[in-house]
Amino acid sequence: MKKLAANGIKPHDAEMRADGQKFSLMEKLLLGLTLDQYVQQVIRNKFNWILALIFAVGIPLIIYRFIFGLGVVTHSSYDYPWGLFLGFGLFCMVPLSASGFMLGTTVEIFGRHDFEPIERLALLNGLLGYFFAVVYLLVDLGQPWRLAYPMVYSFGPAAVLFLVGWHVATYLSVQVAEVSTAFFEWIGFRRGYEFIRKGTIGLTVSGIILSTLHQGALGALFVYAPGKVHPLWYSAPFQWIHFFVSSIPAGLCMVICVSTVVIYTMKWRCDQRFIDSLDRITISLAKGASMGLFTYLVIKFLAVAHDNEWAYLATGWGAWWLFEIFFGVILALLVLGVGIHHKSVALCRLGALITVLGILLNRLNTALIAFNWNLYPEIPHIFEVIISITIFAIYIATYRFILNRLPILYQFKNRAEA
Amino acid sequence: MSKITRRKFLAGSMAGGAAIAMAPTKKAFGANLEGFPDGMGVLVDMTRCVGCRSCEAACNKEQNLPEPNKSFDDFSVFDEIKHGEKRRPTEKAYTVVNRYEPEGSEPVYRKIQCNHCNEPACLTSCFVNAYTKTPEGAVIYNDKVCVGCRNCMIACPFSIPAYSYSSAINPIIKKCIFCYDTRLKNGQTPACVEACPQQVMVFGKRKELIKIAHDRIRRSPGKYVDQVYGEKEVGGTGWLYLSGVPFQQAGFNVSLPSEPIINNVKDFLAIVPMVLAIWPALFTGFHLLATKGKSHGHGDDHSHDGQEEH
Numbered sequence: 001m002k003k004l005a006a007n008g009i010k011p012h013d014a015e016m017r018a019d020g021q022k023f024s025l026m027e028k029l030l031l032g033l034t035l036d037q038y039v040q041q042v043i044r045n046k047f048n049w050i051l052a053l054i055f056a057v058g059i060p061l062i063i064y065r066f067i068f069g070l071g072v073v074t075h076s077s078y079d080y081p082w083g084l085f086l087g088f089g090l091f092c093m094v095p096l097s098a099s100g101f102m103l104g105t106t107v108e109i110f111g112r113h114d115f116e117p118i119e120r121l122a123l124l125n126g127l128l129g130y131f132f133a134v135v136y137l138l139v140d141l142g143q144p145w146r147l148a149y150p151m152v153y154s155f156g157p158a159a160v161l162f163l164v165g166w167h168v169a170t171y172l173s174v175q176v177a178e179v180s181t182a183f184f185e186w187i188g189f190r191r192g193y194e195f196i197r198k199g200t201i202g203l204t205v206s207g208i209i210l211s212t213l214h215q216g217a218l219g220a221l222f223v224y225a226p227g228k229v230h231p232l233w234y235s236a237p238f239q240w241i242h243f244f245v246s247s248i249p250a251g252l253c254m255v256i257c258v259s260t261v262v263i264y265t266m267k268w269r270c271d272q273r274f275i276d277s278l279d280r281i282t283i284s285l286a287k288g289a290s291m292g293l294f295t296y297l298v299i300k301f302l303a304v305a306h307d308n309e310w311a312y313l314a315t316g317w318g319a320w321w322l323f324e325i326f327f328g329v330i331l332a333l334l335v336l337g338v339g340i341h342h343k344s345v346a347l348c349r350l351g352a353l354i355t356v357l358g359i360l361l362n363r364l365n366t367a368l369i370a371f372n373w374n375l376y377p378e379i380p381h382i383f384e385v386i387i388s389i390t391i392f393a394i395y396i397a398t399y400r401f402i403l404n405r406l407p408i409l410y411q412f413k414n415r416a417e418a
Numbered sequence: 419m420s421k422i423t424r425r426k427f428l429a430g431s432m433a434g435g436a437a438i439a440m441a442p443t444k445k446a447f448g449a450n451l452e453g454f455p456d457g458m459g460v461l462v463d464m465t466r467c468v469g470c471r472s473c474e475a476a477c478n479k480e481q482n483l484p485e486p487n488k489s490f491d492d493f494s495v496f497d498e499i500k501h502g503e504k505r506r507p508t509e510k511a512y513t514v515v516n517r518y519e520p521e522g523s524e525p526v527y528r529k530i531q532c533n534h535c536n537e538p539a540c541l542t543s544c545f546v547n548a549y550t551k552t553p554e555g556a557v558i559y560n561d562k563v564c565v566g567c568r569n570c571m572i573a574c575p576f577s578i579p580a581y582s583y584s585s586a587i588n589p590i591i592k593k594c595i596f597c598y599d600t601r602l603k604n605g606q607t608p609a610c611v612e613a614c615p616q617q618v619m620v621f622g623k624r625k626e627l628i629k630i631a632h633d634r635i636r637r638s639p640g641k642y643v644d645q646v647y648g649e650k651e652v653g654g655t656g657w658l659y660l661s662g663v664p665f666q667q668a669g670f671n672v673s674l675p676s677e678p679i680i681n682n683v684k685d686f687l688a689i690v691p692m693v694l695a696i697w698p699a700l701f702t703g704f705h706l707l708a709t710k711g712k713s714h715g716h717g718d719d720h721s722h723d724g725q726e727e728h
């Protein structure tokens with residue numbers, strides 16, 4: 001795309017051409033390039049080759065899993081019923097996608113319109129993260145075609161997972177509605193756009209409710225397993241608060257990370273407003289994230305104190321727990337703090353990356369590593385790893401496909417410049 | 419509060435809506451339960467078990483399970499160690515007998531199967547309500563609704579449910595069902611209990627079994643450790659154990675809480691109706707405060723700037 005831009009070709013970004021005619025759908029899909037130009041730039045991009053390679057290996061494996069069952073791609077463990085698909089796909093993707101409701105709240109509820117340039121990116125990040133969490137779930141469920149059973153057929157309303165199911169489903173629709181404004185603009189459906197805009201406050205508030213509950217509920221799921229989850233990662237009264245509070249910096253930092261990738265690899269797609277405000281917004285987001293992280297740090301230790309688990313800190317598991325805290329929370333806080341203080345965007349971005357890794361580590365610890373701590377450690381089956389990576393690659397490809405087209409990083413114009 | 423109403427009560431609070439009106443109190447969750455008063459159970463006296471595996475064979479036949487890799491008179495299974503652990507119930511065996519060698523004592527044998535908890539964690543964790551605790555005391559499972567999330571396997575404190583991973587189109591949970599369909603429903607003794615040549619197991623009302631167990635301990639105090647495993651664990655279980663060696667040495671998990679597993683979740687369940695009730699008002703309020711006096715419309719957002727530039 002960079003090369004094309006150098007030749008004076010502008011990507012599609014408006015409802016009508018300079019001459020007042022509407023763009024056709026095909027033109028929109030091809031970003032306003034000709035088919036040749038489009039195909040060439042796809043091939044030129046090295047990253048597409050990596051994706052193609054991953055898909056070539058991973059997609060047949062996914063098909064293989066559905067033909068022959070979970071048994072052929074996992075270790076079929078009775079002791080570790082939840083492997084990477086849920087440990088990573090559900091428990092990591094969902095907190096990293098808390099961005100939608102965080103920025104929705106900031107902009108729409110608190111009226112901080114200075115965050116607006118990144119609001120849509122945050123909403124999209126939320127939507128895609130949840131959507132792909134459900135994709136991971138579908139791969140993991142024994143009978144995925146029964147996914148809707150808890151909604152329509154057989155109810156287990158006293159189960160935490162029942163709440164997670166309902167909330168993720170409802171929240172997904174809320175997010176679809178929120179992101180649809182961008183789609184309606186792009187497709188040229190004004191009325192739909194305006195209809196949704198009117199309901200924004202309602203959508204945002206329901207987003208907050210649903211997010212508070214299901215982010216917490218993911219933590220509460222592990223409360224069913226006292227004795228299986230290591231006591232340092234287990235806390236009956238605090239687990240849901242830990243998961244909820246940590247989802248705040250997780251979501252914000254994920255947006256910082258994504259926007260960083262975007263500004264370095266897709267700058268052609270960002271408009272001036274986005275480019276100019278990104279540094280300021282990154283630092284503000286980092287501030288929000290560090291407040292969330294600090295709260296998280298405090299309540300993590302509160303939980304240890306509450307259950308009086310100090311003695312565990314002296315064990316090997318304690319060292320691992322301290323590593324998680326020192327690396328994922330304290331180091332992240334320090335880097336973010338210095339970054340904010342010196343207004344260094346680079347440091348804020350580094351801090352955000354550390355935060356994201358720290359949250360990943362925490363969720364994987366709870367779901368897999370410190371789970372069954374008094375049994376053997378489960379190393380996921382190689383096919384399970386490949387499938388997880390493949391789904392993540394599909395996630396990235398979809399993400400990029402949408403960013404390339406819909407007015408997420410740029411504002412949709414009425415008419416293209418000549 | 420009876421067990422049923424309490425479970426219904428929890429259901430209400432999770433479903434939201436109606437539950438807001440009856441905000442749950444601590445007491446509602448905390449009550450200790452006795453299960454169905456006439457629920458049946460089995461008392462397993464491990465001091466009598468010789469590890470003949472007849473119960474395993476009987477269960478295999480009764481439940482139409484596939485033929486095992488090693489026949490039921492092959493005792494090398496006692497030496498099997500997988501991932502550092504002895505055998506556990508699987509999709510092909512609802513019950514297994516393991517041998518333990520406590521220091522300074524004869525080997526002891528322990529039969530493992532679903533303990534048919536009074537307040538089953540598997541049941542309370544299942545989001546499609548696939549499990550039922552029957553008035554007879556069995557915890558049974560409905561494979562027609564199971565989605566295969568395997569949350570019950572996470573939740574069961576005894577690591578009992580197994581899953582038929584190998585099936586692509588109809589994988590289901592496999593676990594001991596107390597011979598409910600074929601026997602318990604008609605008041606008959608479970609197959610494994612009946613098959614035991616040593617009378618290790620007594621089938622009866624749970625209430626009475628607890629009395630019998632304590633009686634035995636009282637009459638031969640040197641023979642038993644003074645504990646009936648399952649009387650208190652996770653709210654009490656239908657299957658109860660007597661042992662001559664400390665339970666720990668026979669591979670039992672002795673760190674289980676005496677409260678039902680679901681009680682751990684009550685802190686979270688309690689906040690659900692609160693969030694549902696308070697959040698909308700709170701955040702709408704924030705919104706009004708934060709945007710008071712400012713232009714309220716969204717003319718400043720993504721839509722119409724293009725026009726201004728031209």
Ligand code: SF4
Nearest residue numbers: 532533535539540574
């Ligand atoms: S032992 Fe496990 S599977 Fe059996 S009833 Fe109790 S929780 Fe359920």
Ligand code: SF4
Nearest residue numbers: 544564565567568570
């Ligand atoms: S695996 Fe089946 S029975 Fe177990 S919790 Fe999930 S839906 Fe319920």
Ligand code: SF4
Nearest residue numbers: 477594596597608610
């Ligand atoms: S009660 Fe029935 S299903 Fe359970 S272990 Fe005994 S024979 Fe098997």
